Amino acid sequence: MSASALQPAATTYRDAIREALRDALRADPRVFLMGEDVGRYGGSYAVSKGLLEEFGEERIRDTPLSESAFVGAGIGAAIGGLRPIVEIMTCNFSLLALDQIVNNAATLCHMSGGQCPVPVVIRMATGAGRQLAAQHSHSFEGWYAHIPGIRIVAPATLEDARGMLAAALRCPDPVLIFEHVALYNMEGALSDEWPQADIERAKLRRAGRDVALLTYGASLYKCLAAAASLAPLGIEAEVLDLRSLRPLDDAAIFASVRKTRRAVIVDEGWRSGSLSAEISARIMEQCFYDLDAPVGRVCTAEAPIPYPKHLEDAALPQAETVASAVRAMFGK
């Protein structure tokens, strides 16, 4: 064991992803990265900074602004025996590649009778909170989670950012990784040992007996803050980090709900026809008689995300709105 294992270095979420990329590129010659500005620019969010120098242009490939072509090429390269990691600058631009993701990546294995698995990893930034206005602030992970045939993950911690990317590369299916833009600068520690991360199970981030806050991505930290603010009122909130949005870890969700008898789902997506609606429906189907209160939801206001900070803040779930939803549930 090296000295650094005993003394973890302070690092960031973006560094954690870079470490996973570097490790995969070193370990497996089939792995390569492609996307807009991943090479010379170092990545729009600086995730791939330095990788071009280390691995060269064949494996760190800058692409034209052709989302459909380079995502489709990633799918084709995966079918052709490689392990591509495709970076789409943000999920907002992923809509230009929707045909490839939904009509190809999600269907080819089943439609070909199992002949054509698609082991591609597609990473993209998601979420709001940086005053980027409506066209750069979408949260589409819930949309994608509607589609059978692809896997959707949303790592919220440094260890998950690193470990889930590694797990995604070991998976024979198309995996879409949603990295919330508010997390890239988040600092933390990474151990030398890589804890096992999987891409199917939720993780309890805070245990509590009174209410389950079900969330993922950057909203995890708003929920943890809300839970901290509720404790002095005698409300012990449990916080479950879903991590995998498809498949959903039903067992973990139901266990949390059965234990606390109350649930609030916190999601930066809109609520209509949403992932939060799906989770709520599953709880109703499976835990109806365990509930002491209707399932609550804190989601983004049903409007395009506006630019000015006060309006953007008002549109998004916040620690205070989460806490207030829980307080209302308890009549406090």
Add this chain to the structure above:
Amino acid sequence: MSAAPAEIGRERVLERLKAMLRIRRFEDRCAELYGKGFIRGYLHLYNGEEAVGVGVMQALEPDDAVVSTYREHGHALARGVPMNALMAELFGKLAGCSRGRGGSMHIFDVSRRFYGGNAIVGVGIPLAVGLALAQKLRGTRSLAACFFGEGAVAEGEFNESLNLAALWKLPVLFMCENNLYAMGTALDRSESQTDIHLKAAGYRIPSFAVDGMDVLAVEDAARGAAARIRAGGGPEFLELKTYRFRAHSMFDSQLYRTKEEVESWRRRGPLIGFTQKFKERGLMSEDDYLRLEREADQEVDAAVAFAQAADWEPVDQLMRFVYAERGAA
């Protein structure tokens, strides 16, 4: 074209004729079977375009990848996908090459590197670019052969993919089967530039217009292009000028073209012209034609019997392969 045309002898003539007749008779039978309800869904037949699929496949090696469209029965047969598995697929049976799950529009046979059967216009083109990228990065000399119709050239994916393949000098053989109609929309009603190969030239891709009714011309053009691609020259583009004799699908009353136009193309169809030319040269006879047609019919009969006798996939298998099975292939 840089490669010299291969020698034309009786053997080659009969082989090409046989390959085209297999497709023609297969497709004619499919139309009948559709009428009887054995084949359902959308069915797009290749009649009139046989010279393209047969000609191109002569230039391909087993390690090359093929990406096709929803009008792909002819490509599959010419590539060597067994007729039994193809017919069973059209019937939706478990013995079909995609377990019956894809049907007419989704023929997959990965053992022959046949990657669909892609039914969204243009959706297969980036796939071919990716397959070519994999082949290049793995250091092979293989290419990816990508079929699409002239309707696809209006799609963004076509333009994005040509640019990417040219930029990265990828081994892709782009092949536009220009049959003049995107469903019912005539080429000159949808494209500002109707000489499609010139679009590829705009991406600095060597591009050629080829008589897609002449199987040997197609073969020679494909061989030349494939040789240059394998030598590391980057992608090439063939515009194969052809015509579909039948309707777009089985739900098409063909109001967008005249019977006279169809008849004039039929008179210069790939089988008629070929047969006439090589009968005159003494390389084949009417008896040869009738024999090959009979043999094709027998093969089709056997394929239909195979498909009819084949089993349905059990309903409890429905959820298999939504995700890849661990430990499987």
